[in-house]
């Protein structure tokens with residue numbers, strides 16, 4: 204976090220002749236008290252500079268002063284406010300909450316829905332809680348989707364979690380943590396280049412455990428099975444990475460799917476709520492570029508179309524191997540960028556490598 208130069212922004216008004224919208228905007232900024240943005244976000248506020256009634260000060264911070272600032276910020280404990288850090292992993296964005304003092308999430312599922320709202324809240328695909336460890340692990344991670352439901356795991360989220368912990372604990376360089384999740388033990392490692400490599404554990408293939416009501420057709424797994432959705436037959440493989448995924452390379456009999464042509468908002472919910480998925484499902488639509496390069500669009504359970512899904516990318520490579528379409532090491536292109544995925548033969552674990560970045564720090568009244 205502290206390696207790049209960033210800026211703090213303070214805003215003040217010199218006139219009372221502001222429109223009520225401007226006044227509301229300004230009072231919201233004042234109410235949130237402190238925000239720290241990476242430099243590129245300063246540009247978003249430049250339009251305000253055109254107004255003589257606003258003064259915006261962008262102050263360059265060194266990595267040391269930013270670190271001090273962010274720690275002061277994260278240490279604030281006023282009651283009635285939720286202090287958070289917004290992170291993203293390839294555009295899959297989360298509100299991270301320091302919950303290390305309690306096993307009770309500081310935010311209810313109903314509040315999570317409001318916080319994730321992109322117009323009336325902070326905006327995010329979910330809220331993630333960093334909690335004390337369970338069964339000897341360093342930490343516990345829990346997450347609420349933007350619809351308030353609680354998934355077992357989140358791949359992009361766990362990379363953000365690792366960077367968040369490093370910041371809270373003031374750690375630098377290479378670090379690894381053990382994290383208890385609803386999907387069991389997950390082990391992220393922050394690498395020297397700042398990316399996070401995560402041991403995501405073993406995929407679950409047995410149909411009843413995914414869970415899906417589709418009949419198993421390869422050992423206990425569902426591989427290349429027919430699924431009728433909205434009158435069309437899709438060929439699907441079902442994989443759990445602790446949370447359920449339905450992977451399709453296209454409609455039955457079709458050649459390679461062109462994923463950019465899909466109307467995800469239309470078809471996605473029909474997979475998510477299909478009768479054969481008793482816990483609902485995440486759905487990945489895949490285009491094959493080569494045996495080591497795939498392109499994916501995702502409709503997430505409880506969050507809709509997102510820019511990336513880490514557990515989804517892992518499940519996709521497992522499905523591609525099971526269907527004989529790809530090797531065990533693949534680059535998976537998501538709308539927000541690429542993830543490197545390996546399904547390792549030696550230990551049957553899936554490894555995911557990708558970025559996680561701070562977007563901003565904030566506080567909101569709860």
Ligand SMILES: N[C@@H](CCC[C@H](N)C(=O)O)C(=O)O
Pocket residue numbers: 295348353354355356357358359360446447485503504505506509511512513514515
């Ligand atoms: N985006 C996540 C997955 C989040 C949970 C998912 N919506 C579910 O309900 O299972 C990822 O990166 O894995």
